[in-house]
Amino acid sequence: MPEQVLWGMEVFLNGLMTGVLYALVALGFVLIFKASGIFNFSQGVMALFAALTLVGIMEGQVPFAHMINATFGTSVHDFGWNVPAVGAILLTMGVMVALAWLVNHFIFRHLVGQEPIILFMATIGLAYFLEGFGDIMWGSDIKELDVGLPQGINGTIDEFTYNLFGYGFFIDNLDLWATFVATLLVIALVLFAQYSKHGRAMRAVADDHQAALSVGISLKFIWVMVWSLAGFVALVAGIMWGTKSGVQFSLSLIALKALPVLMLGGFTSIPGAIVGGLIIGVGEKMFEFIVGPMVGGATENWFAYVLALIFLVFRPQGLFGEKIIERV
């Protein structure tokens, strides 16, 4: 097989893996949007915040250290202990649940029944707040995150493809893990939403508040649950992205990549988020590989958005979104 085709295949596979990571972020958006009609702009920042908190807890960082030191003239930075990954992940999940409760209690509880655009604005505010809050709490240094996920080239695939084609594919172990985790997560979420009592209550609340109340569903409980779920998805995405490229504030920008993913997949569809993520992931890598050299590269920065724009023109509801038909 010619070398170009082999490279192309490798790029394609890596695109799929990147796509999975995009899908992970997009999934958080879809979840909240389906359950509450809120387009949560802060999903990306939530992933960042989760990753920051996780690293902070693992390294035994003192939260708000800078603020404390500046106010009291002390010099505390670390507790001097390390928390094992599993414990830290559980603690971080606790923080995300607390955050979900706070977000509902102080913001969205008061905005029930408002226009979607107002809810959207509130999430933009939340995004900026969380970014600043994360900075004050954990500092703004770039940190390494290592929860024990294997990283680096997967030897088995390298060897297998070398024997097969005479050319070893470079597939990152971390990407394989991300794919595995994302698949599990999606299956679990779908099963939970479709077949569990709380999932049914969640769909009910999304559909009709009044009716939900009349069958005895506590709206507050469901909203906090939904935001906690989004926090959980954010944590998973934060772990994957943080391990891959370090925990840094530019992580919140991956939320922007989720937008074209959602436009492609449709804002209300979980399968849509996945397929959309894969298409964007593969699309931008393949486009860079094929067209990139002709136009001087750097197409990855804009390809996703242009693709989304084309979709908006021809299929505004996305691949899997519900078509809105207004009855006259």
Add this chain to the structure above:
Amino acid sequence: MNQMTEQSYVTEDGRTIGGTLMEMRNISLRFGGVKAITDISFDIREGEIRAIIGPNGAGKSSMLNVISGFYVPQEGEVWFRGEKRPPMRPFEVARQGIARTFQNIALFEGMTVLDNVMTGRLNHMTTGLFSQAIWKGKAEAEELQNREVAEKTIDFLEIQHIRKTPVSRLPYGLKKRVELARALAAQPSLLLLDEPMAGMNVEEKEDMSRFILDVNDEFGTTIALIEHDMGVVMDLSDRVVVMDYGKKIGDGSPDEVRNNQAVIDAYLGVAHD
């Protein structure tokens, strides 16, 4: 207990009417300066079909919303099962065993009929979030058990053929029936129906009347319903409260109410002074 609790008795058609289940005492409800309900008292006895009737704007729906906790009255007390009810949110009222339907149908449009009816069982499912999430043992058994009740309710209301249909695709009359099924699946001790016959044709009205009577007869469910179609109500109910302009103008058996001058005036539209 209170003096309203009377001896139980047996109706002509052989149903047993028990003691007081719910009692409204001197309820007043205002929206700003508008008086929706003024000083109304009445009771609902176990096993009976109690109707609240009155012309449009009489405050009937407001009354139902007070019972189901959607509105909180400024004055008055709600007594349920011999106890004064503290101010409650609607979902808490529902958890006490009071189910309701809505005048403008409030179903979960995106969900199937079966799923809608299953939401009526939520209060009977006690497993926590964690065991639900991992779907172990109890959660699964509970789902099956409640599924059975839901299916029976569906059979009872003769909507088996649309079990898996999304509600949004159903015609109006069937939606009304699905809403009744959802309320009934909760096996409520008090079932509130807000204009169950509104917007139906004669045939659908007859069907609905039959279901209401069957529910009461078969399960002994206490039913309080609102209607402004006098004819239907008189045939269905054991006792009737008549409201007009937020006030109670009549209360008694259908015959008593029918011959009440104030009621006749209200329905014929005699000028109010």
